[in-house]
Amino acid sequence: MYAARELVDISQEQAAKLLNTSKQAIADAEAGRLNPMPLKLLKGAAELYGVSSDWLLGIVDDWERDPQTQGSRDFLSGLYNAHLRHYAELVARQDEIQQVNAQALAAIQEIIEAFGIFQNLNPEFQDQMGGARLLKAIKSAETINARLTRENTGKPQLNTR
Structure with a gap:
């Protein structure tokens, strides 16, 4: 999730505000400490960062959502x-x-x-x-x-x- 946030060049604070969550939740998600990751956060992060949720979860190597x-x-x-x-x-x-x-x-x-x-x-x-x-x-x-x-x-x- 850190790499996706870096792709759009926003801070953890900005991401937390846009995703309606705390900076700590963003930091925990990026560090892999949110297990399981809340679906609302996963979906919001995928939309905000413009990547697939599968990529955020490490299921696929390709971040692109559009086939x-x-x-x-x-x-x-x-x-x-x-x-x-x-x-x-x-x-x-x-x-x-x-x-x-x-x-x-x-x-x-x-x-x-x-x-x-x-x-x-x-x-x-x-x-x-x-x-x-x-x-x-x-x-x-x-x-x-x-x-x-x-x-x-x-x-x-x-x-x-």
Whole structure:
């Protein structure tokens, strides 16, 4: 009964006055010392506090009296739980995507480094068949590398060439 009174933010004195009883009766009811609780006090407290008498007696865990409101709350609770499950799935997918991005970034960096070594050892590679296409692909990889590195660490990656 104490929790119900606190929900409506009134004092024991105010509750006693509104329920036409004594402050001591309210204190005893809240402490569980009124056993059995007078029916008039129970009914009045349930109406004043806007809760069910079953909740005041500890028979049910839900304080709501109106079945329609309780049904709406259950529906909203179900929606909330579905939203949480969906959000957890999205977070898991995001983690997978971040892992793939990290692996792709490492592979791109390895390709760029290997190409830098290859270019130093073979300065005329551009003149060979497919050399220009390879150079264009490496430049694209460097652009992607810089972008992914900035997004992942906030720092641009230096080219190794």
